[in-house]
Amino acid sequence: MTDTIAPVQPVDLLAKFDPIIQTREQLLAAGVEDPFNLVMEQVLSPTRAICNGRDTILLGTYNYMGMTFDDDVIAAGKQAMEDFGAGTTGSRVLNGTFRDHRDVEAALREFYGMDHAMVFSTGYQANLGIISTLAGKGDYIILDIDSHASIYDGCAMGKAEVVPFKHNDIEALEKRLKRIPEGAGKLVVLEGVYSMMGDVAPLKEMVRIAKENGAMVLVDEAHSMGFIGEHGRGVAEEQGVLDQVDFIIGTFSKSVGTVGGFCVSNHPKFEVMRLVCRPYVFTAALPPSVMASSATSIRKLMHGGNKRAHLWENSRTLHKGLRDLGFKLGTETPQSAIIAVIMPDLERGAMMWEALLKEGLYVNLARPPATPAGMTLLRCSLCAEHSAEQVQTILGMFERAGKAIGII
């Protein structure tokens, strides 16, 4: 007897990605090195690595303060690994809170001068967890249209009504706030620095308007922590509104130089978040070595005034140099440590990216849908450890590559 049940051909759930597979194949068929498959075989310093076999200057790592190779940061991590082992194997609310998890939260409270700090396994999870837990069904989230994916994902997870407004448009924010039904819970979500173009938000005005309209305010300072503001607390500090922001979100994977995410707040009930925030509860806590390294790094960043000054100098030099060469940049003036070079299209953007890589320079190739307005960008992020000489070398590489590809 044979089995008479006819096999049912499944609907291929991956078929919806065919256009992406096609675009990628076309790009690679043109002979371009795969921009999304780069391997760093060796990392020599915060600013140099062997990438795909070449000695390469790193200009796309968000390693703003160069803390990844700081002697004290490494020593603290090594010691914690010796003393506490390789991992936590548990949630923060069960067996995953070690001495150094507490200590890194203390370091964050010191750094921001705030009452509460909560550490997540990544910055993505910090946004996902905090936003989805704060704003639920029936609440309203008013956010900048160019917000990071983790912010949008937090909104979707919480099922709040999501109301986007035009990027950095103060009037558009105010109009939307005023239209929200009376009595509804309102959370305004902003970023200090927007990572695609490297521009800064008008937080002073936006936070004031949010407060006037009875909204709570969350600011993601992922790309500003460590070097914007007098104490490196970010754009909210720089613009004098830090005390009015209800929740600051940040990450350890940029200026701090490790991995992890956090939220700091002065809200008196903030600690309840540890019990109700699912991306905090249902995941394993970071390894103790990462926590010890992070705590050391955060405390060193509090005294990083000289490094901050040098980073700003690098940002100004690169911005002016690229402009003078004739490149189109994301901002008129250097506003952060990110400088976005606007490419005419994806094809030439990928060619330019590859030409730079062959010159020995790594930058981020950013393309839609991650970018605003369907743009292709070569995103450069500077490091306080880039020497003035390296910045000149970088400019020479951009000039040769730009001329070879025909962009300048």
Place this chain on the structure above:
Amino acid sequence: MTPADVDAKIRTLVEPFNKKGITIEDSTTFASDLEFDSLTVMDFVAEIEDEFDVIISMNQQAEIENWGQLVAAVHKLQDS
């Protein structure tokens, strides 16, 4: 405002975004027929919101695929 008034008003708003001059019927879709990308959607929605003094949240936008659905949604919003 009647649904017909709402329709007429949105028709004037959509003109600058309807670059190919597609004839719009109730079944005309924004993504396929009018080829709106996310940026165009944002600008167009902002125009409607300002004109009618309403909010069309992203959650609501996700439910609106064609012209008829948009007119119905805006008509309902401006009444509430």
